[in-house]
Amino acid sequence: MTRVVYSTESGRHCPACNNPIKQCNCKAQRQQVSASDGIVRLQLQTKGRKGKGVTLISGLDLAPELLKKLAKELKQRCSTGGAVKEGIIEIQGDQRKLLERILLDKDYSVKISGA
Numbered sequence: 001m002t003r004v005v006y007s008t009e010s011g012r013h014c015p016a017c018n019n020p021i022k023q024c025n026c027k028a029q030r031q032q033v034s035a036s037d038g039i040v041r042l043q044l045q046t047k048g049r050k051g052k053g054v055t056l057i058s059g060l061d062l063a064p065e066l067l068k069k070l071a072k073e074l075k076q077r078c079s080t081g082g083a084v085k086e087g088i089i090e091i092q093g094d095q096r097k098l099l100e101r102i103l104l105d106k107d108y109s110v111k112i113s114g115a
């Protein structure tokens, strides 16, 4: 007599590491590799720049369209020009103090780095 035994004890296996779900630690590993630490960094870049340089705002974990919207607002509030490049907002001139205040008002954690 042949019995087909359906095992429910082993349960599902993780497709990534092939361990039973209970033993899988893929999720924990993913959590360690976070793209953003939630801190917005303001940096003045003068090298290769004309005049007073540009203030770089990095660490903003925003979708491209939201990043553009924020850049537009920041440019208006600083009364200067700027751009968005590869997830980083560039604002012309040394606007670190003003940008820090604006971003703190928006509940971002802000760090000023560099010279």
Ligand SMILES: [Zn+2]
Pocket: 014, 015, 016, 017, 018, 019, 024, 025, 026, 027
């Ligand atoms: Zn796994």
